[in-house]
Amino acid sequence: MAAANGVRRVWVGQDSLLSTPAVSAIIRERISADGAKATGAFILTASHNPGGPTEDFGIKYNMGNGGPAPESVTDKIFSNTKTITEYLIAEDLPNVDISVIGVTSFTGPEGPFDVDVFDSATDYIKLMKTIFDFESIKKLLASPKFSFCFDGLHGVAGAYAKRMFVDELGASESSLLNCVPKEDFGGGHPDPNLTYAKELVDRMGLGKTSNVEPPEFGAAADGDADRNMVLGKRFFVTPSDSVAIIAANAVQSIPYFASGLKGVARSMPTSAALDVVAKNLNLKFFEVPTGWKFFGNLMDAGMCSVCGEESFGTGSDHIREKDGIWAVLAWLSILAYKNKDNLGGDKLVTVEDIVLQHWATYGRHYYTRYDYENVDAEAAKELMANLVKMQSSLSDVNKSIKEIQPTVADVVSADEFEYKDPVDGSVSKHQGIRYLFGDGSRLVFRLSGTGSVGATIRIYIEQYEKDSSKTGRASSDALSPLVDVALKFSKIKEYTGRSAPTVIT
Numbered sequence: 001m002a003a004a005n006g007v008r009r010v011w012v013g014q015d016s017l018l019s020t021p022a023v024s025a026i027i028r029e030r031i032s033a034d035g036a037k038a039t040g041a042f043i044l045t046a047s048h049n050p051g052g053p054t055e056d057f058g059i060k061y062n063m064g065n066g067g068p069a070p071e072s073v074t075d076k077i078f079s080n081t082k083t084i085t086e087y088l089i090a091e092d093l094p095n096v097d098i099s100v101i102g103v104t105s106f107t108g109p110e111g112p113f114d115v116d117v118f119d120s121a122t123d124y125i126k127l128m129k130t131i132f133d134f135e136s137i138k139k140l141l142a143s144p145k146f147s148f149c150f151d152g153l154h155g156v157a158g159a160y161a162k163r164m165f166v167d168e169l170g171a172s173e174s175s176l177l178n179c180v181p182k183e184d185f186g187g188g189h190p191d192p193n194l195t196y197a198k199e200l201v202d203r204m205g206l207g208k209t210s211n212v213e214p215p216e217f218g219a220a221a222d223g224d225a226d227r228n229m230v231l232g233k234r235f236f237v238t239p240s241d242s243v244a245i246i247a248a249n250a251v252q253s254i255p256y257f258a259s260g261l262k263g264v265a266r267s268m269p270t271s272a273a274l275d276v277v278a279k280n281l282n283l284k285f286f287e288v289p290t291g292w293k294f295f296g297n298l299m300d301a302g303m304c305s306v307c308g309e310e311s312f313g314t315g316s317d318h319i320r321e322k323d324g325i326w327a328v329l330a331w332l333s334i335l336a337y338k339n340k341d342n343l344g345g346d347k348l349v350t351v352e353d354i355v356l357q358h359w360a361t362y363g364r365h366y367y368t369r370y371d372y373e374n375v376d377a378e379a380a381k382e383l384m385a386n387l388v389k390m391q392s393s394l395s396d397v398n399k400s401i402k403e404i405q406p407t408v409a410d411v412v413s414a415d416e417f418e419y420k421d422p423v424d425g426s427v428s429k430h431q432g433i434r435y436l437f438g439d440g441s442r443l444v445f446r447l448s449g450t451g452s453v454g455a456t457i458r459i460y461i462e463q464y465e466k467d468s469s470k471t472g473r474a475s476s477d478a479l480s481p482l483v484d485v486a487l488k489f490s491k492i493k494e495y496t497g498r499s500a501p502t503v504i505t
């Protein structure tokens, strides 16, 4: 693309994979600083496969706001791919030493171009300092009563975590787990959840038992650092609760939000915990289809400040992607705020205390997700078609459900989720099948858009409990009748031959 001086410019994010939030934020800034907002940029990411195929390196990035492409763009790209007749590989690209920061000029067949290698961690820390009160987080981390643990799962978060938590905020080096980025993620699966972030889960006292006292706060980010998991001592915070709790505490705890939230949003299958906060605090609220791209328009239009997804993504309008390190800083800020007059006291307010207090105020959304991976694609389609067909008669639905579990509430409405973007009016259809119950419970069925083999069926099961004397049950016990209904009513075993899900979250 042409920069202001007519020179073609390539940005290189050092130590970064493409969708790392820091890089997305910085690229956005640089595009607009060069006055080339509308045209987009080529981003080269530091290769995690040096010497690998050249096609891996160049990715055309079209979004002026630094966010994921909306359907209008991806549809266009898809239709363009059908007209491609040949592609060329540039074998003779100059060798750029991406470990050296600075601009190097090259001459190419289409004229001169610059390669700008920048240190994205420095820029990212600068941005975070405009959002959070680093001094109060430092005080929390320095308290002998507080202990902290961050698992980078050997992804890119590690490089940021060392600079942010240790160098800037004063956490000890021993707080960091798996924070050396590795090409193969150290042989693990860099997914921040209870199954794959095993070392962290054990250290936090949620896995195997140990005599060592777990830290007060633990967190992990995924391979490209956009998703996150938050844990307290022997305590898991669901992503749906996490976004609701951040929204409920943002104004008091995070300076960036001091003048109020413009609005909040969640993806449709995410639990309705955020809805209750929005209602109580009188905030604009949006329910969008799964996929971060749907938040971008709301944020660009100044309608949304905080958003999240059940799939471990949490973020705000500081950028147009989810941001794992931001989520950790948000939680540290809430803990710092709740303990600001208490750091010398007997006992700190813990992650668990904050969540229990939240449930006491807003009620609890018991929540679980069942994934059936690598299912026969035709069988999955038929199962979904049957669930849509059943929606034509709610009395038949309720009759079947009562035969399975007589105690569950009635289904009061059922549909296929459809979203009309309030900003550009675009409509997204077939975004998941919903069965909504009279007591606020929900069953949602969706086909994953990211599974790679066959089809992945996701079943989301949620039950709302307002009575604060009943919010402390084990989630699996509370949800057991609804799970039974979801599995039998959908006839998942009959359609797929599976008697158990591949993963339960």
Ligand SMILES: O=P(O)(O)OC[C@H]1O[C@H](O)[C@H](O)[C@@H](O)[C@@H]1O
Pocket (backbone or CB within 6 Å): 290, 291, 292, 293, 309, 311, 313, 447, 448, 449, 450, 451, 458
């Ligand atoms: O379609 P699924 O497999 O449920 O995945 C859904 C997820 O896909 C990607 O990771 C997007 O970045 C997320 O925003 C989205 O939540």
